[in-house]
Amino acid sequence: MTALRRVKFTFPPGLITRPVIYELGQRFQIVTNIRRAEVGPDVGWVVLELDGPEDQIDSGLAWVEKQGVQVSPVTGDIIEG
Amino acid sequence: MPHVLALRCRECGRDFPVEPIYVCDFCFGPLEVAYDYDAIQKVISRDRISDGPSTIWRYDDFLPVSREKAVNIGAGMTPLLFADNLGRELGLNNLWIKNDAVNPSYSFKDRVVSVATTKALEFGFDTIACASTGNLAGAVAAHGAKARMRTLVFIPADLESGKIIGASVYGPTVVAVRGNYDDVNRLCSELGDSRNWAFVNINMRPYYSEGSKTLGYEIAEQLGWKAPDHVIVPVASGSLFTKVWKGLHEFAKMELIDGVDTKMHIAQAMGCAPVAQAFLNEQSHPKPVVPNTIAKSLAIGNPADGYYTVNIANESGGSAVAVGEHEVAEGIRLLAETEGIFTETAGGVVVSTLRQLARDSRIGPDEQVVALITGNGLKTQEVVSGYSNPIEIDPTVDSFDELVMGAATS
Numbered sequence: 060m061t062a063l064r065r066v067k068f069t070f071p072p073g074l075i076t077r078p079v080i081y082e083l084g085q086r087f088q089i090v091t092n093i094r095r096a097e098v099g100p101d102v103g104w105v106v107l108e109l110d111g112p113e114d115q116i117d118s119g120l121a122w123v124e125k126q127g128v129q130v131s132p133v134t135g136d137i138i139e140g
Numbered sequence: 141m142p143h144v145l146a147l148r149c150r151e152c153g154r155d156f157p158v159e160p161i162y163v164c165d166f167c168f169g170p171l172e173v174a175y176d177y178d179a180i181q182k183v184i185s186r187d188r189i190s191d192g193p194s195t196i197w198r199y200d201d202f203l204p205v206s207r208e209k210a211v212n213i214g215a216g217m218t219p220l221l222f223a224d225n226l227g228r229e230l231g232l233n234n235l236w237i238k239n240d241a242v243n244p245s246y247s248f249k250d251r252v253v254s255v256a257t258t259k260a261l262e263f264g265f266d267t268i269a270c271a272s273t274g275n276l277a278g279a280v281a282a283h284g285a286k287a288r289m290r291t292l293v294f295i296p297a298d299l300e301s302g303k304i305i306g307a308s309v310y311g312p313t314v315v316a317v318r319g320n321y322d323d324v325n326r327l328c329s330e331l332g333d334s335r336n337w338a339f340v341n342i343n344m345r346p347y348y349s350e351g352s353k354t355l356g357y358e359i360a361e362q363l364g365w366k367a368p369d370h371v372i373v374p375v376a377s378g379s380l381f382t383k384v385w386k387g388l389h390e391f392a393k394m395e396l397i398d399g400v401d402t403k404m405h406i407a408q409a410m411g412c413a414p415v416a417q418a419f420l421n422e423q424s425h426p427k428p429v430v431p432n433t434i435a436k437s438l439a440i441g442n443p444a445d446g447y448y449t450v451n452i453a454n455e456s457g458g459s460a461v462a463v464g465e466h467e468v469a470e471g472i473r474l475l476a477e478t479e480g481i482f483t484e485t486a487g488g489v490v491v492s493t494l495r496q497l498a499r500d501s502r503i504g505p506d507e508q509v510v511a512l513i514t515g516n517g518l519k520t521q522e523v524v525s526g527y528s529n530p531i532e533i534d535p536t537v538d539s540f541d542e543l544v545m546g547a548a549t550s
Contacts (some may be wrong), residue, residue, distance in 0.1 A: 065163065094168045095151065108168070129428055133163055134170075134342060134444055135377060135446075136440045136443065137325050137332070137339075138273060138294075139271070139273075139437075140486070
């Protein structure tokens with residue numbers, strides 16, 4: 060089953076120069092569509108949409124996290140005190 | 141009548157219909173309610189507000205739903221108290237405490253949830269939901285009960301059971317999700333997108349967050365229709381911070397107050413201070429952190445409105461403080477001992493922030509300051525359990541005189 064998922068990637072400084080999003084598209088059957096992004100000296104973030112089979116998106120996001128990228132919903136944290 | 145024009149993207153400015161949506165289809169920026177201020181100006185006046193109910197619904201001209209069908213359990217119009225004793229301790233002669241701990245479910249969340257629940261009913265939802273570790277759960281459960289809606293509260297499975305007793309009594313379905321904090325966030329995000337529920341801080345977020353503006357309105361009204369020189373706001377997602385600012389500016393735009401020259405100060409605890417740290421490090425975007433703080437009600441490591449909060453703190457000439465974890469309980473006790481107000485951990489963070497700002501002379505002694513106390517101390521009693529130290533005596537007057545009066549006079 061194909062799905063669309065909107066997520067935010069936050070990159071630590073050591074990963075800012077690595078083409079993680081390109082690799083994600085190469086390794087998994089996912090089309091990545093960047094909507095907003097900012098790269099600063101200490102942190103970089105990208106808000107993007109992922110389009111592909113649901114299992115590929117799940118596996119892809121797990122791989123991205125394993126590389127050290129933080130993956131979160133575009134809403135930020137939902138659990139509130 | 142609500143004077144709503146559209147939902148507007150805070151990033152690209154595109155307009156969207158007033159529906160249960162929360163993110164811009166184009167840039168994925170957050171959506172916010174946009175109002176027809178010309179229409180509001182035609183009807184609004186200080187008298188119109190003063191003649192309204194003693195709840196947040198007196199401000200419904202500035203809310204996305206009208207008071208006629210409000211899910212109302214009495215949120216808002218909480219006391220603004222002159223804090224002379226605490227002020228003396230801190231060297232502040234014009235200090236005020238906005239005590240939102242006395243809302244119906246004992247936190248400011250009643251304001252936002254009252255608006256969200258009302259809007260959810262208007263949209264035709266029969267289910268309301270949230271993910272929470274405390275205050276929000278209580279507010280959603282209480283308003284869900286009043287609205288006769290099916291109510292779902294998601295919590296991390298390892299949450300201490302005591303944290304949700306206050307919510308459980310209202311009869312919601314409490315779902316304890318096995319997994320870590322991120323797992324719960326992810327699940328709720330997916331459910332929020334895929335189920336036909338009103339998830340208060342997902343698809344209802346544009347409306348939900350508007351409820352926080354009423355804190356700004358009340359402060360201005362209770363000060364005699366003026367904005368204070370400083371406001372100290374506890375920051376979790378940052379939504380409250382941005383909406384208090386928006387509320388003050390809307391009042392100024394409608395000429396209900398003369399203007400806004402208010403410095404907005406961010407209060408966080410060291411164990412989860414992404415927004416304060418971004419401000420202090422002169423970064424615009426907070427870097428997400430894994431929360432490790434006793435101030436659980438502020439434990440949002442990836443704050444949705446962090447960027448906007450930093451902007452406002454800068455724009456207003458405000459500042460930020462990340463108080464030490466040990467200062468949280470100190471702040472709770474200081475407020476209790478000086479003003480007779482028992483607050484939860486977020487309030488402790490605010491009082492300790494206030495103390496730091498006064499010490500650093502970032503607040504002048506005669507400037508008017510309002511500190512927001514957003515939750516009740518009975519919710520986090522364990523944090524101050526060390527202060528409980530009864531003097532044990534025998535049931536005799538001699539024992540009383542020796543052990544109590546002796547201790548009292550020594």
